[in-house]
Amino acid sequence: MWLRFRNYAIAILLFQLLVFLISVVLLVNVGWLGERVGSALTAPPENQPPEALIAWMDGEDVASVAERVKELYRDDITKHVVLVYDLTDAELEQANELMTANGVTPTHVIDSSSVSNTSVELQAFFSANQIASATVVSEWYHGRRGVCTVQAAANVSIPIGFAGTESIFAENNWWLSEVGMVGVATEFAKTAYYTLIRQIPFSGCWSGDFPFVLVTFYAGAAFILSGLLVAALRSYTVRRQMLDIANERSLHKIPTPRGGGVLISTLTLVMLVSVAVRFSDLPFGLLAVYIAMAVLLTCMSLYDDWIRAVPTKVRLIVHLLSAVLVVVASFTFRPVEIAVQIPSVTMLFISGIIAAGILVVWITGFTNMFNFMDGVDGIAGLHAVLVGTGWSILFFLEGESTLALISLLIVATSAGFLVHNTSPARIFMGDSGSVFLGFTLASLPVLGFVGIGDPHLFVVGGMFVLPFVVDATYTIIKRWRNGENILEAHRKHLYQRLALRGHSHGGVTGLYGFMTVICVTCGIFYYTGNSAARSVAMGVVAIMITTYMLVTEYILAAKPFLYKLMVRFSKAKTGR
Numbered sequence: 001m002w003l004r005f006r007n008y009a010i011a012i013l014l015f016q017l018l019v020f021l022i023s024v025v026l027l028v029n030v031g032w033l034g035e036r037v038g039s040a041l042t043a044p045p046e047n048q049p050p051e052a053l054i055a056w057m058d059g060e061d062v063a064s065v066a067e068r069v070k071e072l073y074r075d076d077i078t079k080h081v082v083l084v085y086d087l088t089d090a091e092l093e094q095a096n097e098l099m100t101a102n103g104v105t106p107t108h109v110i111d112s113s114s115v116s117n118t119s120v121e122l123q124a125f126f127s128a129n130q131i132a133s134a135t136v137v138s139e140w141y142h143g144r145r146g147v148c149t150v151q152a153a154a155n156v157s158i159p160i161g162f163a164g165t166e167s168i169f170a171e172n173n174w175w176l177s178e179v180g181m182v183g184v185a186t187e188f189a190k191t192a193y194y195t196l197i198r199q200i201p202f203s204g205c206w207s208g209d210f211p212f213v214l215v216t217f218y219a220g221a222a223f224i225l226s227g228l229l230v231a232a233l234r235s236y237t238v239r240r241q242m243l244d245i246a247n248e249r250s251l252h253k254i255p256t257p258r259g260g261g262v263l264i265s266t267l268t269l270v271m272l273v274s275v276a277v278r279f280s281d282l283p284f285g286l287l288a289v290y291i292a293m294a295v296l297l298t299c300m301s302l303y304d305d306w307i308r309a310v311p312t313k314v315r316l317i318v319h320l321l322s323a324v325l326v327v328v329a330s331f332t333f334r335p336v337e338i339a340v341q342i343p344s345v346t347m348l349f350i351s352g353i354i355a356a357g358i359l360v361v362w363i364t365g366f367t368n369m370f371n372f373m374d375g376v377d378g379i380a381g382l383h384a385v386l387v388g389t390g391w392s393i394l395f396f397l398e399g400e401s402t403l404a405l406i407s408l409l410i411v412a413t414s415a416g417f418l419v420h421n422t423s424p425a426r427i428f429m430g431d432s433g434s435v436f437l438g439f440t441l442a443s444l445p446v447l448g449f450v451g452i453g454d455p456h457l458f459v460v461g462g463m464f465v466l467p468f469v470v471d472a473t474y475t476i477i478k479r480w481r482n483g484e485n486i487l488e489a490h491r492k493h494l495y496q497r498l499a500l501r502g503h504s505h506g507g508v509t510g511l512y513g514f515m516t517v518i519c520v521t522c523g524i525f526y527y528t529g530n531s532a533a534r535s536v537a538m539g540v541v542a543i544m545i546t547t548y549m550l551v552t553e554y555i556l557a558a559k560p561f562l563y564k565l566m567v568r569f570s571k572a573k574t575g576r
Helices: 002-032 034-040 062-072 089-101 115-129 143-155 178-191 210-237 262-276 283-304 310-335 350-372 379-398 401-421 431-452 456-463 466-483 494-500 505-529 533-558 561-573
Strands: 052-058 082-086 108-111 134-138 160-164 337-344 347-350
Touching: 002 178, 002 379, 002 505, 052 089, 062 134, 082 089, 108 115, 108 262, 115 350, 134 143, 178 347, 210 262, 210 401, 262 283, 262 401, 262 431, 262 456, 283 310, 283 431, 283 505, 310 350, 310 431, 310 561, 337 350, 337 456, 337 494, 337 533, 347 350, 350 379, 350 431, 350 456, 379 401, 379 431, 379 505, 456 466, 466 494, 466 505, 466 533, 494 505, 494 533, 505 533
Parallel strands: 052 082, 052 134, 082 108, 134 160
Antiparallel strands: 337 347
């Protein structure tokens, strides 16, 4: 009991270390952006009519905004009127009629329902028309309206004024309003973290509608339910003798229930669906394809865990089909572009059919790699918690609520499962959990690209899971070169060989957890930093992984003196 508590405490400490390091990274990057944030807040001179009016409308403020635009419009100065709307077809027609009746005809129209694209379209408008100044007209200013517009304007150094229809926002220069400054500054604090590479102070548009309470509630409920239901499932499987019996390929000796990971996948998907039917900022078709494929993989894997082994070729075909459908669905909404930057050397862009092929191989490959790496107590669950935390923070900063929810649910359900899976494990995850987690973690950068549009997401996704990818890839290549069947189960991964040499499951899991913490932190640093930061991130990860592989192979290569010293030290720490 004490040993299990100690190992879970180590997992909690690693989680806290990860959050601390990511916080430091974000604070550093906010410091780098101080000057740009200051310039972004520059307002145009008072009493100067704007060259462009940006009219934000939703269903409740069409008439008042149209009237305010009429007041600010100057025939000889105002060259453009942009209607940014979140309206039904009927409301949009009404808005156009009101503005035309007031003698103002919109020259550009932008649909703001796609939050992350709004600033991109505004920026393109500012650049293409060489706008010198602009004023935003809205009933009031929550974070999406303020941040989107300022982000777009800051990239082309355009001063922005604000004019509201409500009395507290009625001044032309809205930045001078105390309520306005506090309101939008709060949203800036959530998003002022991004990269100098793109030369803008904020990434994406923060959605003022992000459901914080809902997401937090579901994550907390998922953790509690996961812990309780895994305990109940363990009792059921023990009574039914649904146990994993040790064989020559196993690293455990005591018969142990398996298939506990089905609750990770089931709880995540059920809660995701229950939220998505009411709120989702991912395209419905893409989300539906992901959920359908995740359900298919979970059902097949559970059949393999509890009923009968599924042939390897059948599993691979289903994994490949799932990957293809997710990639095709993503291309339907936004053709994927992969960016691989080698700082001070080159920037490689991959798109079209080549990018699609790479992503299919990536999703199929990592789905299986994650399954391969679920071989010692707690290693897969801890990895999912740490990587899911990284994605949660990244998607939170980008304002992608659905993807942040998926990531948080992975963290919560995996943490609840980890209570029962830390060494010595009382239940195993099984394919029903590991296949689902591998598929989801591999799909997140693909889903994220549709919402965010940043091609660097794929490098970040690879960095997050690099310890698993390197171990699995290195072992596959080594076995292939030795003429072995790479599809057969084995015990030749680096982490398995460490456990076989006498290192505790908790120690091996902690080692991989620490490497994951560093990789996730470097991934965030890479995503939010400039070219120098990306060089540092890639260098740290490369040195750490290379050192680990060389030192581990040296230890495992029958070096008696060093090996005996390390085993003796390990046993002394565990009290064995």
